[in-house]
Amino acid sequence: MKGLVLSGGKGTRLYPLTYTKAKQLIPVANKPVLFRVIEAIRDAGIREIGIVVGDTAAEVKEAVGRGERWGVEITYIHQSAPLGLAHAVKESREFLGDDRFVMFLGDNCIQGGISPLIEQFGQSDWNAQIVLTRVSDPSHYGVAELDDDGRIVRLVEKPKEPRSNLALVGIYMFDRSIWEAIANIKPSWRGELEITDAIQYLVEHGYRVYPYIHRGWWIDTGKKADMLDANRLVLEEIEHRVEGFVDRDSQLIGKVTVEAGAEVINSVIRGPAIIGENARIVNSYIGPFTAIYHHTVIEDSEIEHSIVLEHSSIVAIPHRIEDSLIGRNVKVHRSPIKPKAYRLTLGDHSDIGLL
Structure with a gap:
């Protein structure tokens, strides 16, 4: 498997701090969040990692380098425009090829790492695996609705009236079927290629998409309160x-x-x-x-x-x-x-x- 880390985005919710610093490089317990993501992927046994970068590419490259400190090989992928998560995957096709891969948003912190998830996906015949967790306000996230048997019915990006409190936490695993899905979706009302639409395509066309519900803590470090909360949780554990x-x-x-x-x-x-x-x-x-x-x-x-x-x-x-x-x-x-x-x-x- 390969790893794909998304490290673009302007981090507008953390202004003014992110006027001059990539949001993924702000430290939690004195370690940049992006470094924690790379370590989680490495600890799962993955050595080839692509990092999708945007306007802050120079700063990310200077901080991360080629991955020697973690014993991994880093490849940088420049996203031509911030047109959605599925668009970032699409522009990573040359790096990913037809290999299975895990995609991890570079500003997320999750308790326990992802090693069990990678092992589970690697031993399965699933076409995709998505990580979900229960949140108090799902309207800010991609939301999954499951049936009574725990199978995915539908996924919606930032719904105004969520039909579930299960949010996608920014960790996804795919096989080559994702290329078919991305080729058959259209930009959303936001003008972006949504990863939720690509996963919905897989569900509707009979591909095996496994929903994993994460029970520990998870933080999307997009706002000041989130950063402080992640800092609190990590300080308790290190x-x-x-x-x-x-x-x-x-x-x-x-x-x-x-x-x-x-x-x-x-x-x-x-x-x-x-x-x-x-x-x-x-x-x-x-x-x-x-x-x-x-x-x-x-x-x-x-x-x-x-x-x-x-x-x-x-x-x-x-x-x-x-x-x-x-x-x-x-x-x-x-x-x-x-x-x-x-x-x-x-x-x-x-x-x-x-x-």
């Missing part, structure tokens, strides 16, 4: 370690990672939390579910349930920062007039003087 320097006046409470080169001075870090390489935490409190990325400074401040990206600084803030997603090269510092709380979504290279 294996924590202390490789940096923690002085005797500091306390690490619970699950805390301090990466190599980081310094924690006269501070309290209450986990689960992670402090990135060469970060510096001084006279501060880092609360639960916080990820501080590399080369960042937190001094005389408090922050929790937040993500802070690289080369940023938060200095002498008199009130706790919480529920925030802070970009690269951001400076947050004190101004004379003080409010009681801050909730921030800051783009890269911001310089914010708080009142």
Whole structure:
């Protein structure tokens, strides 16, 4: 099998952060979401991975390279225009050939990986397998309706009146029959070739499409709240370690990672939390579910349930920062007039003087 990762898209729901950074490269627990997707595919035994890229191709290529760090071979596929998931598959035909493949959206996090799914599909005679999970608001997703025997009846992309709460989670497995399906569908009202329409074609023409209902957590990291939720869940699960320097006046409470080169001075870090390489935490409190990325400074401040990206600084803030997603090269510092709380979504290279 081969792997296909979709890493295009503008990430408009994460503006202003994604004006200057590919959404798939924003880290969860100090690891870009795209890296987690590549690892999940590799761990399932797949070594040939195609990454579909768009306007952020240069940044993705620089970050990922050719895959040596994961022991995989990466091929980049430029999608000519953002015309839907099925269109991205269509433009990957040369890479995929007639091999079976798994397609994984590059901004998704899923508990437990996909190894069991790949093994299950590889040992079956199914033409396709789709992963579903129950969601509270299915109108934002592709939705599957099943009959009483658990077979797929129909799939609809972002329905106004969903007939099911089973959403497609962005992980699909196909054999060569997908080429017939894509060749026989037309653009939707959105002007896109929808993967849901291609799967519906397979269902209606007698192909075997197996619905797998995922029971663990799954996050589509398209919005700030989703990013923070994914960060919380992953921080709970990863294996924590202390490789940096923690002085005797500091306390690490619970699950805390301090990466190599980081310094924690006269501070309290209450986990689960992670402090990135060469970060510096001084006279501060880092609360639960916080990820501080590399080369960042937190001094005389408090922050929790937040993500802070690289080369940023938060200095002498008199009130706790919480529920925030802070970009690269951001400076947050004190101004004379003080409010009681801050909730921030800051783009890269911001310089914010708080009142």
